[in-house]
Amino acid sequence: MKKYILIFALSFICIHVANASDPAFEKAMSKQIQAMATIQTLEESQKVSNSFLRISEAQPEEWLPLYYASLLQIESAFRFDINKDQAFDQALEYIEKAKKIAPENSELTALEGYAVMGKLSVDPANRGQNLTPEAMQLFGKAIALDRENPRAVLLMAQMELGMAQFFGSGPEKACGVARMGSDLLQKEKGKINESYILPTWGERMASQFEKVCQ
Template identity: 30%
Template sequence: MKKYLLSFALVLMSLTSFAQSDYEKIMSEKIAKIETCKTAEDFQTLANDFQRIGSKESSQWLPAYYAAFSYIQKGRIMMRDGKMQDLDGVASQAEKHLAMAQNLAGADNAEIRLLKKMAYSLRMMVNPQQRYMTDGMRASEELNIAQKLDPANPRIALIKAEDIYFTPEQFGGSKTKGLEMFKEALAKFNAYKPKTTLDPNWGKGEAEYFLSLPAEPSK
């Protein structure tokens, strides 16, 4: 009887290991697509893919995280294209998946907190003057929480650099200071090691892109 129980346990362990490796394989493939997505439609397709993975792997927080990230990236492209009135819907989708991810990973997850900041920032951009004291302040709060949880996280440094770079000078922004902060972010990326191969590791290329831009002429 013990022999049969042992055999059953070994088979069960083998099936579990196979399922886990299959999950990691498909997640790795989808995460790699983040770098190749160019349009809002590309990111919508990717968000759908992560949603399907999450429906099968209901105990894993990363599929919901990446679904939210895909929606945020979709929103950032829409913002670049001037489609501001559609950002609320995209932010709502991102926030729905972030709530799922946070429920699984816990509130003390800096990566999730950073995406919550980015989702609030999307909402604020619908009408910055009216929403700065609501969505803008919520975005700042989430960024501060993320910073306290993981001060060495390069993605936090990247988003802070972006905020300074794109904020008009009359409101405290500075392209020069932003570029210095991108340098600091890149240094953090070079020293950073994700916990697993599936954990968030995006953003380094963005820091490198901004640092490759030609310097603006002095005024």
């Protein structure tokens, strides 16, 4: 009996590893991740987002396609003249689906905080009291789940900076957190290769802090 249990367990592990390193999935993801870097218009953003959603439909056990589709919704809301609330809500919907696949995931938790921060930015006077602690809690949770996640740390720094500007205080605390995030980004670069499809963004946010934190 133990022998059969062992065979079953080994078979399950082999199947899991095979799915985790599916060349077709990685190739499709890499193509769209590269396309993200060239987006200049809303139409291009929607096209890439739809491609990620098609990958998600083909690979429903993978959280990354939904992650990137959500990220594109958030970035589109900040970059283009669209219904921002609608875009942030769509992002949150994708994140909820992804969280069912990968619960307690630092990247997804940080991205959820990013979407909440976006909704806050639409109407800070009326939403600040409710959404500020929600975003801070999500960033704190993302950091607790993975203390080497540079995006969670940089987004926390962004919230700290926003609060400092709102209350008329200095950026020192935000800058300290941002420097930690920048250091983590540099450390992360050692893991990245051509087939790396996990999130790596954050350089633009880090460079914006360099102007504030001189």
